[in-house]
Amino acid sequence: MALLKRLTEHDRPVVPFTLDGEPASGLLGDTLLTAVLTASDHLRGSDFSAEPRAGFCMMGACQDCWVRLGDGQRVRACSTLLEAGQAVIREPGRCV
Secondary structure, eight states: OOSOOOOSOTTSOEEEEEETTEEEEEETTOBHHHHHHTTSSOSEEOTTBOOEEOOSSSSSSSSOOEEEETTSOEEETTTSBOOTTOEEEEOOOOBO
């Protein structure tokens, strides 16, 4: 179940992407954070406990929203715009 529910702006074009290898979609102009959380219940696993995380500061300052793209690049989901065909891979986190 998605963590976020889109209430407005349903008329923007749909942008397909994959999330951990599964098909997903967001809307044109979405950040990766918005696209992932409207398609799923979490963004990544915590680095300290592997518990689900959903970002924290939402402005690129806290280091809590890192995800990997299909090419291996690590990006902040809160400040990276969704692009058609992107492969987004969530960090699973680790237990310490």
